[in-house]
Amino acid sequence: MTHLTVDHVKKVFIGRNGASHTVINDLSFQVEQGQFVSLLGPSGCGKTTLLTILAGFQACTAGAVTLDGEIIKAPGVERGYVFQNYALFPWMTVKANILYSLKIAGASREKQEARLNELLELAHLKGHEGKYPIQLSGGMQQRVAVVRALASRPKVLLLDEPLGAVDFQMREIMQNELDLLVRQVATTVVMVTHDVSESVFLSDRVLVMGAGGCNLLADVPIETSRPRDRSSRQFRDYVNDLTELLRKAFHDSNPALSL
């Protein structure tokens, strides 16, 4: 059985004037257990919409998304979500942020403490659990957001541009950390990103989505050993090929703006 399935998904939004806007026309792909898949595509092509359908935050208009054969209809603890810019609760300490979903799920105090210690260890955050997000560096905030999403041991981790607001140098450091962290928990990951190099560095597969109805333009397996060497010829070839595909997708959606 395939782990995560996007099966002929269509998503139509109806505007206030009654006009319909088809964001996703007919999208299908499958993700194997433990795979790290990135979604690239022009702005507005429906990446976040698809991720929120996988999370169960909203339903698709037609088609279905399934996890281990079960249709996804609502949010669930087996799917962890990291919002853009981390979206930590600023009024809660690191500890309270991480334990949030476990508390809601009604885990015992002992279980919560045990899991908290594991996660702090995993994310190199020991000693920082009493701090508030504002007291942490960008890299630490990102690690809190990821382990918060991992707290309930989800089968799938959904990441929406988790490093979108980070500057170039910090971004590479955080990509290295994210790579190590998700390798350790061996969970399935679907990540939206605008950064081609980031997708090649982290993914087993990169899906390129086209604008205007959002169908798949390409499904590219990244077949180099880890940790990936950003300066290698092979790495740069992947980045160049994917950039070309994205340029084409952008051109198709904005012909007047393309060079």
Ligand SMILES: Nc1ncnc2c1ncn2[C@@H]1O[C@H](COP(=O)(O)OP(=O)(O)OP(=O)(O)O)[C@@H](O)[C@H]1O
């Ligand atoms: N709730 C909604 N109601 C109406 N239209 C929506 C809604 N959510 C998204 N859209 C529209 O759907 C399209 C896709 O939005 P989405 O946020 O999925 O794009 P995206 O690919 O994530 O873009 P970006 O790369 O800029 O984040 C946009 O045109 C957006 O305006």
Ligand SMILES: [Mg+2]
């Ligand atoms: Mg988006």
